[in-house]
Amino acid sequence: MDNVSTLSAKISIEHLTYRYPFAKNRSLEDITLSIDAGQSIGIIGRNGAGKSTLCYTLSGLIPRFFHGKIEGSIKIDGEDVPTMSVEKLIRKVGLVLQNPFSQISGAKMTVYEEVAFGLENLGIEKDEMHERIDTVLKQFDLYKKKDKNPFELSGGQLQRLAIASVLALQPEILILDEPTSQLDPCGTTEVFEAISQLKTLGITVIIVEHKFEKLVEYVDKIALLNDGKLVKYDTPEKIFSMPQIEDYGVGQPIYTALCKRMGLKKPNGYYPVSFNETVTLLSGLKMYE
Amino acid sequence: MKVLSLYVERDTFIHRLEPITKLLYALISIVITFLFPSITVGAVFVASSLSLAISAKVFKRMILLLNVVLIILLSIVIIQGLFYSKNATPVFKLWGLTFYKEGLLYSLLLIVRVVNMIISFGVLILTTRPSDLVDDLVQKGLSPRFGYVLASVLQIIPQMLSTTSTITDAQRSRGLETEGNLLQRFSAFFALLGPLVLNSLVEARERAMAIEIRGFGVEGKRTFVREIPETKADRWIKVALYVVFTVAVVWRIVLWIM
Amino acid sequence: MAKNSKLTTAILVLIPVAVGINYAGKLFASALKLPLWLDSIGTMLSAVLAGPIVGAISGAINNIIYGLTTDPVSFVYSLTSIGIGISVGLLAKAKMFNNAFRTLLSGLIVALVATVISVPINVVFWGGQTGNVWGDALFAFLQSKNVGIWLSSFFDEIVVDLVDKVLCVFITFGIFKALPKTLIYTFKGEE
Numbered sequence: 001m002d003n004v005s006t007l008s009a010k011i012s013i014e015h016l017t018y019r020y021p022f023a024k025n026r027s028l029e030d031i032t033l034s035i036d037a038g039q040s041i042g043i044i045g046r047n048g049a050g051k052s053t054l055c056y057t058l059s060g061l062i063p064r065f066f067h068g069k070i071e072g073s074i075k076i077d078g079e080d081v082p083t084m085s086v087e088k089l090i091r092k093v094g095l096v097l098q099n100p101f102s103q104i105s106g107a108k109m110t111v112y113e114e115v116a117f118g119l120e121n122l123g124i125e126k127d128e129m130h131e132r133i134d135t136v137l138k139q140f141d142l143y144k145k146k147d148k149n150p151f152e153l154s155g156g157q158l159q160r161l162a163i164a165s166v167l168a169l170q171p172e173i174l175i176l177d178e179p180t181s182q183l184d185p186c187g188t189t190e191v192f193e194a195i196s197q198l199k200t201l202g203i204t205v206i207i208v209e210h211k212f213e214k215l216v217e218y219v220d221k222i223a224l225l226n227d228g229k230l231v232k233y234d235t236p237e238k239i240f241s242m243p244q245i246e247d248y249g250v251g252q253p254i255y256t257a258l259c260k261r262m263g264l265k266k267p268n269g270y271y272p273v274s275f276n277e278t279v280t281l282l283s284g285l286k287m288y289e
Numbered sequence: 290m291k292v293l294s295l296y297v298e299r300d301t302f303i304h305r306l307e308p309i310t311k312l313l314y315a316l317i318s319i320v321i322t323f324l325f326p327s328i329t330v331g332a333v334f335v336a337s338s339l340s341l342a343i344s345a346k347v348f349k350r351m352i353l354l355l356n357v358v359l360i361i362l363l364s365i366v367i368i369q370g371l372f373y374s375k376n377a378t379p380v381f382k383l384w385g386l387t388f389y390k391e392g393l394l395y396s397l398l399l400i401v402r403v404v405n406m407i408i409s410f411g412v413l414i415l416t417t418r419p420s421d422l423v424d425d426l427v428q429k430g431l432s433p434r435f436g437y438v439l440a441s442v443l444q445i446i447p448q449m450l451s452t453t454s455t456i457t458d459a460q461r462s463r464g465l466e467t468e469g470n471l472l473q474r475f476s477a478f479f480a481l482l483g484p485l486v487l488n489s490l491v492e493a494r495e496r497a498m499a500i501e502i503r504g505f506g507v508e509g510k511r512t513f514v515r516e517i518p519e520t521k522a523d524r525w526i527k528v529a530l531y532v533v534f535t536v537a538v539v540w541r542i543v544l545w546i547m
Numbered sequence: 548m549a550k551n552s553k554l555t556t557a558i559l560v561l562i563p564v565a566v567g568i569n570y571a572g573k574l575f576a577s578a579l580k581l582p583l584w585l586d587s588i589g590t591m592l593s594a595v596l597a598g599p600i601v602g603a604i605s606g607a608i609n610n611i612i613y614g615l616t617t618d619p620v621s622f623v624y625s626l627t628s629i630g631i632g633i634s635v636g637l638l639a640k641a642k643m644f645n646n647a648f649r650t651l652l653s654g655l656i657v658a659l660v661a662t663v664i665s666v667p668i669n670v671v672f673w674g675g676q677t678g679n680v681w682g683d684a685l686f687a688f689l690q691s692k693n694v695g696i697w698l699s700s701f702f703d704e705i706v707v708d709l710v711d712k713v714l715c716v717f718i719t720f721g722i723f724k725a726l727p728k729t730l731i732y733t734f735k736g737e738e
Contacts, residue, residue: 022728061498064506065557066733087507095502101448102495105503106441106563109420116514118503123510133514151448165503295616323671357618361678368683369674372690399674403620410622414615434559438604442563442612449567453574467579474579479721481575482588486568486722487730493564494733497557505556 010037010204011058011173015072018053018062027053029228030072035221037172040198040205042215042236045225046249051208054225055177058206059095060084076173090122094166096176100158100183104150111153112137112146115165122169136164140194156187160194173204180211188214212240212253216273224248237270294419294443295350295411303345303412307523308422309429310530314341315409317530321537322402328394331401338408347415354411355404362400369396419443425517433511437500449489456484557733558597565593565605566612572715583711590628591635591657591719595644596734599636606632623668630664631657635716644720654713661712662704666697675700682707 016031027050035041043051056062060081063070074081076092084092097103108114112133119129137143140160145153150161159179166174176195180188192214198205199218209215215222216236224231224239226248232239239245240256252260255278259271264281272278298304303311318334325331342351373392380390413422420440427436457467460480466473568589576585590609594602606628614622634657638644643653669675675696676683682703689699723731 020729022732056498059502061501065498065501087504087509090502090504090507095498097495097499099492099495102492103499104496105437105500106444106448106496107420107423107437108440109418109444113420113514117500120511120513121504121507123512126512126514126516129512129514149444151444162499169503358620361673361676364678364683365674365676368676368687368690372687373674374690374693374696395674399672403672406620406622410614419615434554434556438559438562438608439611441560442566442608443616445563446567446570446612449564450570450574453571457578471581474581477579478575478581478585479718481579482568482572482718483722483725485571486592487726489564489567490561490726490730490734493560494557494730497555497560497733500560501556 010039011035011074011076012078013058013072013074016057016074017071018057019068020053020066021068026228028057031225031228031230032072033223033230033233035204035206037204038202039221040207040219042219042222043206043208043225044210044212044215044222044239044250045231048227049225049248050228051225052177053228054223055095055175055206055208057081058173059093059175060086060089061095087122090118090169090171092172094169094171094174096159096162096166096174096179098178098181100155100162101151103162104158109149110147111142111150111161114150114161115168118165118169132168132170136168139167139197140164154187155183156190159183159187159191163191163194167198167201171203173206174198176205176207176209178208178210180209180214192218210251212251212273213255213275216240216253224250236273237266237268240273241270295354295414296418297347297350297415299346299416301345301416302522303341304416305520306416306526307517307519308413308417308425309519310523310526311413311417312422313527313530315406315413317534318409319402319406321534322405324537324541326398328398328401331398331405334405335401335408338405338412341412342408342415345412345416347412350415351408351411354415355407358403358407362403365399366393366396369393369399421515421517424513424515428513428517434505437505449485452488453481453485456481460484553598553600558601561593561597561734562601562605562608565589566609568592569609572718583714585711585715585718587628587631587712587715588719588722590632591715592723594632594636595639595719595723596731598640599633602632602636603629604632606630620672623672624665626668627661627664630660631712634660635719644716650717650720651713654716655709657716658705658708658712661708662701665704665708666700669700669704670696675703677703677707679703679707 012034014032016028017026018028019026031054043054045051053062056066057070057074058081062068063082064086070082081089105114105117108117115133115136116129119132124132134143137146140163142157142161142164145157150158153161180191183191188211195205195207195218205218207215207219219236221234222236222239223233231248232242240252245252253273255275256271256273259265259278259281264271266272266277266281272281318338322331322334342348369392370388371386371392373389373395375391376389378390379387380393381388423436423440427433461467465477465480467477566589569586572588573584573586576583590602590606593605607625610621610625610628614620638653638656644650669677676686685706686699686703689702690696
């Protein structure tokens with residue numbers, strides 16, 4: 001069933017369907033999409049559209065943590081995710097969740113040891129462990145806090161710690177499930193700065209996010225989900241230029257809304273999604289005047 | 290309060306001992322005081338535990354720890370002094386009540402045992418970072434999964450309790466009766482505990498997912514970022530403790546046989 | 548992701564939360580000036596959710612932690628907490644909480660179990676007392692009437708435990724019934 005387009009893909013999902021135990025409806029229904037290595041992908045959709053469920057399936061929590069039957073296939077580098085060994089899976093995929101507090105292991109008394117938690121579990125040698133911890137703490141500007149108790153950190157710092165702790169395991173794919181939804185504006189900015197660094201590391205990033213103005217700055221493509229189904233999987237400008245986008249209850253970047261109001265399209269026929277695009281477009285208009 | 294702990298940070302010989310050495314001392318001294326129904330044996334261990342506490346510079350904190358059981362210890366003296374079943378020899382009278390020698394001695398035995406238990410464990414608790422004790426136990430063979438439970442409980446509880454004040458305020462602002470009659474206060478109890486339970490179970494599920502993703506379920510060799518060293522002093526003290534314990538048990542058996 | 552093991556990660560994470568609920572119960576009860584402890588709701592809830600073994604572990608850890616942080620004497624009453632955890636877990640399995648009458652009966656059984664385990668501990672450590680004012684007053688009265696130490700201690704303990712444990716059982720079930728099914732399912736241990 002492998003076709004040419006999925007052969008080179010890092011992640012390939014085909015006809016994926018899943019229902020939680022005790023749930024009435026399917027959370028995912030017949031989803032097919034592929035993500036290339038090094039791409040950044042956004043997942044959007046209203047509450048209950050299946051965004052988190054898709055993240056859990058990609059990271060293997062379904063069916064290991066949440067049971068229930070998976071139909072269809074989900075593969076990373078051609079290997080079946082639901083049956084892959086846990087150890088291997090952890091080295092492939094990392095996951096960051098919404099609530100910064102509940103992601104802290106709770107068993108460690110310092111930020112430094114908190115990052116070590118995952119490395120200890122995987123049996124990483126001590127020298128390498130110290131090296132990796134130092135690297136990620138510096139990378140996410142937490143090195144000065146290394147001897148603090150994790151619970152003394154702010155929400156934004158905690159979320160950066162969560163990202164650092166997962167990245168210390170050096171996954172090839174990082175999934176972020178609404179990483180800023182429970183943060184104040186300041187924390188949100190901090191986390192987005194951290195996310196922008198991820199691109200430079202060359203890892204594949206999948207991010208569920210409602211703050212579209214920020215999201216469109218980072219992602220190559222967006223998957224729009226509705227009622228567990230994949231509505232459209234395309235570039236941000238094509239997604240947000242859909243005339244019926246409002247029907248899926250997701251809103252749109254403020255710049256797109258503005259340009260739609262003004263009837264301003266880019267030369268390629270789509271509406272702009274980011275601040276920069278909009279400014280370019282507007283300054284272009286001025287020139288014609 | 291971020292961590293539930295009585296640990297007092299000092300730099301003393303006792304602080305530097307391996308946590309398991311201190312745990313072993315506490316356990317062995319408690320078992321021996323219960324093996325021998327003797328006030329002298331109890332007093333010897335109280336004295337030795339107390340000298341450890343003093344040399345660890347935690348004497349003041351120890352007194353606070355003992356305060357917790359002060360009232361029940363006093364009530365033991367009174368009730369046993371007055372009503373102990375083997376009471377026969379009156380010692381003194383107070384407000385028309387007669388105190389007996391047998392009861393007072395019995396209460397003294399109970400007291401030295403309990404006081405030794407508190408001081409010997411107190412030395413462990415006051416001079417050891419709780420997570421070091423857990424790390425030490427895991428490095429010596431305790432299941433890391435069980436170690437996780439012990440280590441996390443010390444941080445999760447204060448975390449949960451810090452949210453209780455938020456919940457209390459929220460419910461009060463919705464007009465919850467916290468001062469009314471007994472029935473009203475019972476329903477208030479429900480309204481306070483219910484949301485706390487729901488929230489913390491949801492968070493627990495998320496935490497379980499987060500640690501799974503960080504390899505908690507991986508079975509195989511683990512490494513430790515903090516290794517708890519066993520010094521020469523630790524080895525000697527452990528040997529001495531085992532010797533004392535063996536002698537005590539043998540002696541006890543001999544006493545039973547004879 | 549540990550396979551075949553009954554103590555799944557979700558359950559291991561549940562245990563500290565259960566102990567926290569015990570603490571919170573105690574805290575709320577004293578804040579509301581309720582004349583009871585109400586400090587075993589977490590242990591009971593973990594037993595109902597994940598079975599008697601998990602209930603026992605939660606109970607034991609509750610007392611170990613309480614002993615490590617507040618009152619070292621609490622260590623020895625781990626046995627009582629273990630008994631509460633096991634009995635609630637077994638009663639839940641036997642569907643002994645399906646209606647109010649059965650729940651009351653279960654509460655009485657749990658109180659009895661707690662008392663039977665506590666009495667020998669009271670006798671060994673405290674010469675039979677419990678440390679509760681009302682219970683100890685009864686104990687002193689019975690001792691003065693030459694009732695045996697075991698029986699006196701039994702009454703001392705049960706007057707305290709009866710109301711407390713029955714109420715804890717009712718509160719636990721009130722809360723359990725209100726929890727969403729999808730959440731309960733996560734913490735189910737035995738399949």
